[in-house]
Amino acid sequence: METSVLKFGGTSVGDFDKIKEIANELKSRVSRGEKLIVVVSAMGGTTDELLLNANSLSSTPKEDHVALLLTTGEQQTISYLSIILDDLGIRTKAMTGYQAGIKTFGGHMKSRIADIDQKHLEAALDNHDVVVIAGFQGINDEMEITTLGRGGSDTTAVAIAARCNMPCEIYTDVDGVYATDPRVYEEAGRIYEITYDEMMEMSALGAGVLETRCIEIAKNHSIPLYLGRTLSDEKGTWIMEDTQVLERKAVTGVALDSDIIHVTLYEPERESTLIFDLFEKFEAHDINIDMISQVVNSEGFQLSFTVKGNESYRLDEIFEAVERLHPEMVMDVRTNHSKVSIIGSGMRDMTGVASRAFMALQQAGIPFYQTTTSEISISYVVDGEKDRQAVEVLAKKFNL
């Protein structure tokens, strides 16, 4: 019997009418002979309301107790959806995160899934048509209830699919993955098939439809992953293994990461501990740096990297401290820049992608200040005010 994992987010289960529509859709799939595992989030707004309550009771509410509070949101959704499915005559079992065997580790509110003990889940699937599972939650070794942090319900769904070896369908309020953000370049085409690697690069480079960790789990277990709009007839995007993708292109997508800070440091002393001192401070402050490139020559060395624009305040502090240690250092910090990336697993086999992209940007008069490449992506730092134009030029160049 065909069994899939489906996930519906907070907007999709925003009110009882929407939950009823989803229940009817599930019923029609069950009547076609499918069995379904359905992962749901808290009803839209619930989590925010509970967080507001917690913060009204303490300016620093403890994470274990907040996690315990928030998980009631998903528990209510699984109850409501199950009551409706029962009423439609569907044999339904509801399960909280710990009942479904989702074991976590790490901080109470940003836990990661350590393992899934699927025996209860599989037993439930034997006797029911639909098993409804609370997303975003699990239980740790101390038997404490935890939440999975950002994109948590997606992770729940993909991890269960991986453990039970089933395809996973993520339903949300977008039609699928686009070659580039339609808000940036409105002619952007939808991608119907994309490889795990491409999708991971897209996510990491700023196309934030799915958390990278979800795609990683799907990739590691070869689980086909679908992303599409809830209750829509529009075809969404299947994320799958390289070999399964039918139509291979050199470039599949263009990602834009706006508001980044581009930093270049010049240090005449080649033996300087500058890089060590700097990176140590970034790590201590938990600041991510990206696009690191370094050149050493007779003049000393040059280091470039990018940082998210919202780190600007903490950055000043770090730079001041490092400048006191390395007074000869010359620093060039440019805010309001953007990172534009082209992604495509076809780059591995097809030559000339980089040079075609360089040419396109140059011909359009868009200067770029740094370039880094990975196996299946190339990223450019451009001026913030030229980023949309850069996306458009690249999308057109590669027929996206």
Add this chain to the structure above:
Amino acid sequence: METSVLKFGGTSVGDFDKIKEIANELKSRVSRGEKLIVVVSAMGGTTDELLLNANSLSSTPKEDHVALLLTTGEQQTISYLSIILDDLGIRTKAMTGYQAGIKTFGGHMKSRIADIDQKHLEAALDNHDVVVIAGFQGINDEMEITTLGRGGSDTTAVAIAARCNMPCEIYTDVDGVYATDPRVYEEAGRIYEITYDEMMEMSALGAGVLETRCIEIAKNHSIPLYLGRTLSDEKGTWIMEDTQVLERKAVTGVALDSDIIHVTLYEPERESTLIFDLFEKFEAHDINIDMISQVVNSEGFQLSFTVKGNESYRLDEIFEAVERLHPEMVMDVRTNHSKVSIIGSGMRDMTGVASRAFMALQQAGIPFYQTTTSEISISYVVDGEKDRQAVEVLAKKFNL
């Protein structure tokens, strides 16, 4: 270290301000060197709201999913109380029913506690000052979340106290146990000490402050049980073993059960299956009958009993069916009667209680139609319109 179990009901935790007041009271007890296990209900109104939602989604919502839904109410209360206690600097651990090891059996929404696996609870108590536990809920052998039905949170508290051998304090919106309902007889005195047996009779006979099962658990494990008003300086009632009660009276209380139906049946055929046929139907309809007395003589036999007034509709149906089987039967059904009972463990040793009560009622001109006695109680069926007078006469007679 002194450790007690405290229970606060839904009205006591009706809003965040009330929860904060309770947290402050707990803090002052902790600062006096106590450790506390605190059992709480859902915030007043929450359970009704969730039930309303469930019933709006299905006219017959399945009990397993409704139980799952309702338990989110208590889980939210334990989160909120714990966040506040944390903020007051109290080392606090929150636990749902299953985390506290409360194992149940029976229907999902009227489960009974099978056992408490207290190892997590005791470990939590080692490292915390207050352990906050969600009342009214547990987990069954199938790892399904269940609710305990009426008086469920009280049962949670008493069962934990029994398992951990601690006194149990139930806080509610009454000042304690009264010798008789102050709404019926306003001069009724509060009882500061009462035996388990007396309290059980009082509960069973209609003085519904505590469910009988709670008192039974406390009795079986010799756990002192306190009943009093939340955050009040008024002294409440301690329910305890016979030997610990200081001031023994012949009669401790008068209970009133209004709106009962008094039935008497005459059957000339002594070998008739009437009683069998009748009781079988009562059982099939799950109707409780009470105060059963039977007399057999040369004229045949006579059977009297009482039934709750709200069963009137179903009663007619049963009587019609039985009359068809036993056409010689003569039936006398009197609605709008009341049962008035006097309770006191002193009756065991003191003689003449029954005759003093008979006399008092007779002198006051209050006819009674049936009398039944237990070891520590005597019950009378009187006319509904004379029940308050009967309570008053008996309360005065025994100086309550």
